[in-house]
Amino acid sequence: MEKDITIMRDGLKLAAKVSIPESKEYDIAILAYGFVGMMDPKVNDLLPVLAEKLQEKGLATVRFDFNGHGLSEGPLDNMSIYNELEDYHAVMDYVLNLDGVKHIYLIGHSQGGVLSSMMAGFYADKVDKLVIMSPAATLVDDARIGTCMGIDYDPNHVPAKLDFKDFKLNDWYFRTAKFINTFEVARAFHGPVLALHGSEDKIVNPYAVKHYQAILDNCEMHLIEGSDHGLHQNREEVYTRVVDFLTK
Secondary structure, eight states: OOOEEEEEEEEEEEEEEEEESSSSSSSEEEOOOOTTTTTTTTTTTHHHHHHHHHHHHHHHHEOOTTTTTTSSOOOOGOHHHHHHHHHHHHHHHHHHHHHEEEEEEEETTTTTHHHHHHHHHHHHEEEEEEEEOOOOOOHHHHHHTTTTTTTEEOOOOOEEEEEOSOOOHHHHHHHHTTTHHHHHHTTTTOOEEEEEETTTTTSSTTTTHHHHHOOOOTEEEEEEOOOOOTTOOOHHHHHHHHHHHHHH
């Protein structure tokens, strides 16, 4: 069963759900959400269900809301790749201080896939396996040309705030995103990687996941036929591939 915990990061309270088996030693997976994603299964049940399936196989899991999302503190407007990496670092630090951990696995969807790939590079000596689903590495190119989730802007004169109707983001996200060295960091990880992407993804071009496969020296890549960015179609194939990859 998952329990609610709080992980501190620079004075901010990050909400997390943790499930740890009773065994003395265990493997643990950290699951990271995408752009404005959160732990609430009503928003997207991809990671909550995946966490349950991993728990059934005896793995520990950690899910969390990035700053400004869901139950975590902070204004969503201030979200950036940089401060989400700081959030992820705080969660990683929590996991590294747990007793009984044998192997650490990182799982990320969309922007969470980009962050997970970078964390695997930063912690290449600690992370054993990496799973990236619909990794949104195109966010770098999007920031360079001035587009995000259907909203266009001048990348050379970024507005102070972009309004996405349901939320707003400050210019810092876009000013910094164009300089993120996503692939350079990720390629420092040499462990096994599973990369999944929907063949009908209209948000992130599948070239992103193919780029990951090209630069990572131990990457197994699959296009999920007929599936969209959220991998809503053929979801069971996604679950089966991820669970098998991490447990066999």
